[in-house]
Amino acid sequence: MSDALFSPELDANDNDDLRGLVEHFFASRFSTDNAIVTEAVKRMLSAGGKRIRPRITLLAVAACGGRPAEHLSLAAYMELIHVATLVHDDVVDNASTRRGVNATAVDYGNRVSVLAGDYLFAWIFKNVTAGYAHPIPHVLSATLADICDGEVLQLQALGNLNLTSNEYVEIARKKTASLFAASARCGAVTVGASEEQTRALHAFGEYLGIAFQMRDDVLDMTADERSLGKPVGNDLAERKVTIPLIDALARSGGDFRAVVRRFYEGDSPDAIPAIVAGIREFGIDATRRRIAGYVEKARAALEPIAASPAKHELSKLADALSGAPGESNGQRRTS
Amino acid sequence: MSDALFSPELDANDNDDLRGLVEHFFASRFSTDNAIVTEAVKRMLSAGGKRIRPRITLLAVAACGGRPAEHLSLAAYMELIHVATLVHDDVVDNASTRRGVNATAVDYGNRVSVLAGDYLFAWIFKNVTAGYAHPIPHVLSATLADICDGEVLQLQALGNLNLTSNEYVEIARKKTASLFAASARCGAVTVGASEEQTRALHAFGEYLGIAFQMRDDVLDMTADERSLGKPVGNDLAERKVTIPLIDALARSGGDFRAVVRRFYEGDSPDAIPAIVAGIREFGIDATRRRIAGYVEKARAALEPIAASPAKHELSKLADALSGAPGESNGQRRTS
Numbered sequence: 233m234s235d236a237l238f239s240p241e242l243d244a245n246d247n248d249d250l251r252g253l254v255e256h257f258f259a260s261r262f263s264t265d266n267a268i269v270t271e272a273v274k275r276m277l278s279a280g281g282k283r284i285r286p287r288i289t290l291l292a293v294a295a296c297g298g299r300p301a302e303h304l305s306l307a308a309y310m311e312l313i314h315v316a317t318l319v320h321d322d323v324v325d326n327a328s329t330r331r332g333v334n335a336t337a338v339d340y341g342n343r344v345s346v347l348a349g350d351y352l353f354a355w356i357f358k359n360v361t362a363g364y365a366h367p368i369p370h371v372l373s374a375t376l377a378d379i380c381d382g383e384v385l386q387l388q389a390l391g392n393l394n395l396t397s398n399e400y401v402e403i404a405r406k407k408t409a410s411l412f413a414a415s416a417r418c419g420a421v422t423v424g425a426s427e428e429q430t431r432a433l434h435a436f437g438e439y440l441g442i443a444f445q446m447r448d449d450v451l452d453m454t455a456d457e458r459s460l461g462k463p464v465g466n467d468l469a470e471r472k473v474t475i476p477l478i479d480a481l482a483r484s485g486g487d488f489r490a491v492v493r494r495f496y497e498g499d500s501p502d503a504i505p506a507i508v509a510g511i512r513e514f515g516i517d518a519t520r521r522r523i524a525g526y527v528e529k530a531r532a533a534l535e536p537i538a539a540s541p542a543k544h545e546l547s548k549l550a551d552a553l554s555g556a557p558g559e560s561n562g563q564r565r566t567s
Numbered sequence: 568m569s570d571a572l573f574s575p576e577l578d579a580n581d582n583d584d585l586r587g588l589v590e591h592f593f594a595s596r597f598s599t600d601n602a603i604v605t606e607a608v609k610r611m612l613s614a615g616g617k618r619i620r621p622r623i624t625l626l627a628v629a630a631c632g633g634r635p636a637e638h639l640s641l642a643a644y645m646e647l648i649h650v651a652t653l654v655h656d657d658v659v660d661n662a663s664t665r666r667g668v669n670a671t672a673v674d675y676g677n678r679v680s681v682l683a684g685d686y687l688f689a690w691i692f693k694n695v696t697a698g699y700a701h702p703i704p705h706v707l708s709a710t711l712a713d714i715c716d717g718e719v720l721q722l723q724a725l726g727n728l729n730l731t732s733n734e735y736v737e738i739a740r741k742k743t744a745s746l747f748a749a750s751a752r753c754g755a756v757t758v759g760a761s762e763e764q765t766r767a768l769h770a771f772g773e774y775l776g777i778a779f780q781m782r783d784d785v786l787d788m789t790a791d792e793r794s795l796g797k798p799v800g801n802d803l804a805e806r807k808v809t810i811p812l813i814d815a816l817a818r819s820g821g822d823f824r825a826v827v828r829r830f831y832e833g834d835s836p837d838a839i840p841a842i843v844a845g846i847r848e849f850g851i852d853a854t855r856r857r858i859a860g861y862v863e864k865a866r867a868a869l870e871p872i873a874a875s876p877a878k879h880e881l882s883k884l885a886d887a888l889s890g891a892p893g894e895s896n897g898q899r900r901t902s
């Protein structure tokens with residue numbers, strides 16, 4: 233692996249090198265005596281994803297004057313925390329909620345999925361506590377607590393059509409943006425950045441993460457099935473209350489709300505196309521304005537960071553989230 | 568809470584004070600914004616258990632010249648790691664494996680059980696990384712990796728009648744004894760014990776943990792259902808290959824092996840009483856001799872530790888595992 237691979241000039245849309253880097257790290261460093269655990273984790277890692285979290289870490293390193301090539305492990309741990317949460321996301325509640333789940337639980341059973349995810353969390357913390365001084369292990373464990381808290385809040389909010397946009401943002405901040413923020417913060421901390429730089433990059437990551445989650449929700453309503461890797465409207469099928477739905481409910485008439493309520497009270501997927509159409513009509517534009525607002529906050533958060541190619545790349549990461557509807561973020565499930 | 572509660576003279580059979588202490592710590596310190604997670608964890612903690620792991624930590628502290636009352640949090644984390652693994656043990660593989668599971672997964676569903684356990688792991692590491700210097704966070708995360716590895720090995724060994732006693736011991740060392748060893752080691756480390764003392768207490772915990780697991784297996788075959796909190800022979804129903812079964816298979820004739828094999832190939836619980844009787848006849852005495860051997864190793868491991876009431880209590884903890892068959896370890900499920 234050459235330094236060039238990790239140069240801050242790396243184009244924001246060309247993730248192949250970064251992906252290869254994380255894969256290489258994983259293949260050469262991740263191992264367990266247990267073939268089932270290793271296989272379950274490697275499958276999840278190879279299923280796709282843009283490796284945006286390690287990318288944020290390496291760009292934060294560079295933006296604070298460090299050399300990204302010297303911090304590959306730290307960056308990879310950010311992706312592995314994400315992968316471990318995906319392994320656990322796949323655990324299913326008996327047959328009724330088996331739809332839409334990934335391979336781990338189906339192939340190996342829930343118990344192995346749980347243990348594989350636990351093992352991965354433990355393996356990450358075992359390595360992080362051996363290799364990194366305070367506060368990095370603390371930042372990562374606090375982030376994991378936030379992620380779990382956000383996911384439980386999301387479960388509790390399933391089917392709640394009265395969920396407010398503020399409540400939605402709080403869930404997105406915990407379940408998604410906390411790891412983006414930690415990815416940026418740890419990159420800054422590990423190269424001894426100032427408190428001001430660290431706070432700035434943390435804030436950047438948090439705003440970026442919220443925009444990323446909102447963009448993810450929009451793609452579920454607008455992208456084509458092939459680029460999405462799953463049916464359009466899958467969030468509806470799972471009874472998630474996403475931000476385009478919240479925005480559509482606030483802007484549509486009573487008829488749309490009645491259709492949505494009937495769907496959420498019953499279980500007929502026949503209504504999904506009509507609801508998707510309603511969300512596209514009433515909600516998507518408002519959500520896009522929200523995304524643009526968080527992208528702007530993310531860019532503004534970078535103000536204390538000195539100009540550099542890496543800072544420019546971070547801004548471009550944010551800008552990409554305000555892109556045109558056709559620009560898929562890639563395979564969404566493992567984004 | 569007075570210091571007297573945690574005096575090293577505390578009788579080894581009187582766990583009420585220690586239990587109250589952990590409960591108090593938990594009630595006053597453990598909190599999440601999420602009522603479901605808090606409730607799931609508190610239910611598991613209040614379901615019983617002897618709090619043997621925090622007890623080992625506090626006795627190790629005292630045996631190395633420290634004051635147990637100053638290390639309550641560290642001791643409580645040992646119990647909480649155990650509780651988090653129990654929450655995840657309850658995750659079920661659809662209806663077929665729902666038998667014998669505890670309340671969390673049944674009441675809240677698998678997803679909440681997984682997230683509650685994850686949250687608890689994260690909460691523990693968040694606090695441990697904030698409050699304790701290297702190597703304690705590293706010891707605990709490495710221990711969690713061992714536990715997961717041991718549990719996967721146990722899953723893979725289900726129904727394998729060719730499992731050797733050495734393979735069994737390796738599983739028990741990882742899934743059970745590693746946390747006993749870590750509980751003792753962390754008590755020593757946190758009061759600045761010498762390398763020799765730390766190694767001695769670690770070895771003590773490991774031998775004690777192996778004996779504890781073997782004793783647990785014996786109780787499944789010999790205790791009455793009331794003291795056990797579940798049907799006798801439950802390990803058989805789960806197709807676990809426990810050490811009394813391994814010992815019985817090695818000492819019985821071919822008839823017993825044939826009965827066991829038919830039971831493990833089929834699914835009729837009718838054969839359980841006959842298998843339990845066979846294990847009692849052929850296996851229990853041999854397993855008791857193994858337990859006595861590990862108890863002796865545990866006592867011998869303490870040799871470098873200076874005589875003290877705490878050292879005496881640690882020896883008594885080990886001796887209690889060689890007790891008469893009627894002496895239940897208490898509610899086994901959450902031991």
